[in-house]
Amino acid sequence: MTPAVILNLPRNAGAVGRPTGGTHRDRQVAELVAAAGLPAAELPGVRFEGRRWGRLRDGVLGSLRLDRRVPARYSEITRLGAYYAGYEHLVREHPAARVLVCQTIAHLPGLARFVRRHGWRVVVAPHDLERLAPVARQGRGWPLLLDEIDHLATADAVFCIAREERWLLRNLGVSADDLPYRPPADHAANLAAVRDRRRVGQPAGLLVMGSAVHPPTRDGTRELLSWLRRCPPPAGEAVWVVGAGTEMFADGPLPPNAAVLGGVDEDRLAGLLTSARAVVAHQTWGTGGLTRIPDMLTAGVPVVANRIAARSAEELAGVHRYDSPDELAATLAGPLAVPPPPPGIGADERRFVATLRRLAGAGGQAEGPA
Secondary structure, eight states, X not given: OOOSXXXXXXXXXXXXXXXXXXXXXXXXXXXXXXXXTOOEEEOOOOOOOSOHHHHHHHHHHHHHHTTOOOOSSHHHHHHHHHHHHHHHHHHHHOTTOOEEEESOSTXXXXXXXXXXXXXXXXXXXXXXXXXXXXXXXXXXXXXXXXXXXXXXXXXXXXXXXXXXXXXXXXXXXXXXXEOOOOOOHHHHHHHHHHHHHHTXXXXXXXXXXXXXXXXXXXXXXXXXXXXXXXXXXXXXXXXEEESTTGGGGTTSOOOTTEEEEESOOHHHHHHHHHHOSEEEEOOSSOSSOOTHHHHHHHTTOOEEEEHHHHGGGGGSTTEEEEXXXXXXXXXXXXXXXXXXXXXXXXXXXXXHHHHHHHHHTOOSSOOSOO
């Protein structure tokens, strides 16, 4: 079937070889494209090959066609040439395509403007504003963030995982909408199986999970462990720290009864989720949204989270919020009921599907921001 939608949604495994939250987000978006009834194909990777002068020619031509200055360095010219040749190949191979759906266009120079000139529309569902991270963490990098926002402004539609980022983009002139994370079907089925197993026995212990390779999670875990040292969990409850790179915390200092398990496989993680009383999520800064919060609620695991970590998910049933060590201790000392599953397909998803259908049915020259 001739594709109407081209997907640029990389499905990369995480640091321990299993899907990440970003992978699940991309699969959620791909499922919604399928729900729209639109045949789709994957955007092929850019291939950096060909003769030297051909790549140089493509780079100069690409600079002109993509409204970009010709780079000063040969390597940058040929890199741009490879992208431009790839874009040309894309529109030749898929003449009936009408919509490009991607998680980012900031790393694909000129792609949005190029395909729009061929009558395509562009929909971006970013995992986060990735160039906001150095601004949030170090107070620098504003030009790169503004460049990312400029790229998003060229899209026909932007759907944010977190309402905070939609708010920011709208205040910066980008007409963004909401598309909160929901676990894709097969992942939701695995989490529902954990919920079923939790009905047997009495869960105990606290699970601190997340990749320490991810700076917001690393910084948050470090602060959380210090808070748990000041205000230990009740009755000597065990604390398990799990995730790629968390071995860095093994040398301590740690709260009482804490164990750093590091990266674990799927079976071990499922066992921990089955036995834990709650998952604790803590960040001091962050972008996007924590996909593990809806995941844990789907699995029937209560989530205890500070306001920064909870973000857009703080209103979901089963999320218990705290903002200080004393509030954390009080929350952990109280009852943590089994949460209901988070809402399924709702108005946000229906708007996304309706937008895809509308844009896929629009022929001729693209309108809107250029």
